[in-house]
Amino acid sequence: MGRFVDMDHDYRTMDPEFMESIWWVFSELQKKGLIYEGHKPMHICPRCVTPLSNFEVTQGYQDVTDQSVTAMFALEDEPDTYVLAWTTTPWTLPGNLFLAVHPDVEYVTFAYEGKKYIVAEEIWNQRGTPKSLLASTMMARAAEADHQIPSTVGSPIKGKKLMGKHYKPLFPYFVDRYKGRAFRIVTGDFVTTTDGTGIVHIAPGFGTDDFEVGQREGITDVLSHICMDGTFIDEVTDFAGMSAKPKDDPTRTDQNIIDWLANKGLVFTRQTFRHSYPHCWRCDSPL
Secondary structure: OOOOOOHHHOOOOOOHHHHHHHHHHHHHHHHOOOOOOOOOOOEEEOOOOEEEOHHHHHOOEEEEEEEEEEEEEEEOOOOOEEEEEEEOOHHHHHHOOEEEEOOOOEEEEEEEOOEEEEEEHHHHHOOOOOOOHHHHHHHHHHHHOOOOOOEEEEEEEEHHHOOOOEEOOOOOOOHHHHOOOOOEEEEOOOOOOOOOOOEEEEOOOOOHHHHHHHHHOOOOOOOOOEOOOOEEOOOOOOOOOOEOOOOOOOOHHHHHHHHHHHHOOOEEEEEEEEEEEEEOOOOOOEO
């Protein structure tokens, strides 16, 4: 890679004149009321215990096989009715505060093994085809259960009709802190029906879309249930001190979390999933 550099008119960030110009710009912005303090989601390396810039993150993506799960979120006002959400990062589930649906996508309820489940209609229509991981697994489970073929209940409804419904938290750790403010269905234009169920689990402390949903819904005290060194905080009592993505076995903690949910009867499916995941360019630790 070649560069043209004008060395006769160069400047460096260490030059006092450059620093003073930046200070002046910042001062002028402050005078105009344009400076504020806030939060921004950033990737962190648990080994280096430091955030990485977006440019650094792009240097370390690797194709890996992770553990994914379709979790069951029980609706508060509808007995034996569950909203299904799929994630490839089960370690974020203890920090779940919302479920997001697309306002204009059609959703269906289907009956299966004595319970009712809500997914996007497009995902439901892909059942039995390899295009949808969830749908194909669902049909495999039906075959195991003496060929109980799932069937839809009622008519499809728009995602915006689901908005505001409350569900029971998967984990008990932060129920009291966010009671009355979270654990409900919201809408988001970023929700797609390409993968998963057409319903996205939202952990406002992790990811830009999740963070923005949390801010919009009044969650200004950002929930980060993972420390800077990648371990669970003490409040996550069942996993406190455990590494969320240990370098020697990145799926170990995900499997522990899925096992915990399975013991509570809150796992619909679990599968391995091949995808591109960010790693630290310095030490190859999963971010």
